[in-house]
Amino acid sequence: MILLADVHKVYRAGEVAVSALAGVSLTVAPGEFVAVIGPSGCGKSTLLNLVAGLDRPTRGTILVDGVDLTRSADGALSRLRRERIGIVFQFYNLLPHLTARENVALPLLLNGTPIPEIASRVGEELETVELLPRADHFPHELSGGEMQRVAIARALAPRPALLLADEPTGNLDSERGGAVLALLRRLNRARAFTVLLATHSAEAAAVADRVVRLRDGRLEAD
Ligand SMILES: Nc1ncnc2c1ncn2[C@@H]1O[C@H](COP(=O)(O)OP(=O)(O)OP(=O)(O)O)[C@@H](O)[C@H]1O
């Protein structure tokens, strides 16, 4: 599902160059649940952003679901993201003026899902994350754990082959974080999508099939 070969990422801010990834090679099989761990600044978010096609590597090759990201135009990367990749962030990134239901519907509208199908898909996804009773709530009317579950429903509604999650429990207490992790694990098994999850948390790493450790932009352990 994912192949990285000797991936480097150098950020330039004025005169300063930061080497965020320095030669990372990694493969992730379809259906695997992989946790990426390591200290703050080690390159976890950089790695996820590159795999999402949100940013491009300075050097190296990245394949996702058979698509060579380093040789694809921006339009093709957007399409891949819309159709094959779901993304979950630490701070949920829900649109504040849309209800839970509308937030989940949005990616389906954007990817051209037929309108009559959207309502049933949204209902199903909200049911899966046990938030149907909150469907018409706005984000500010939801708890952190509920917002993250809406974000998961939104990410999974287009039935992606790959879910990328950057510190999805970083803003939740351990009980709510544990519930979110258990949900991701259950859905990963039930629907067989691949998960790449960046985290500081030992609990998050414990639910994974496999843990890779980054240090100073390099893979230290797998
Ligand atoms: N847009 C950017 N411009 C310049 N430097 C950046 C940029 N984004 C990240 N960096 C630097 O790249 C390095 C890796 O950052 P990254 O966000 O990938 O770390 P991380 O492992 O996700 O950290 P955290 O656990 O704190 O989220 C850091 O030194 C960071 O300061």
Ligand SMILES: [Mg+2]
């Ligand atoms: Mg990060």
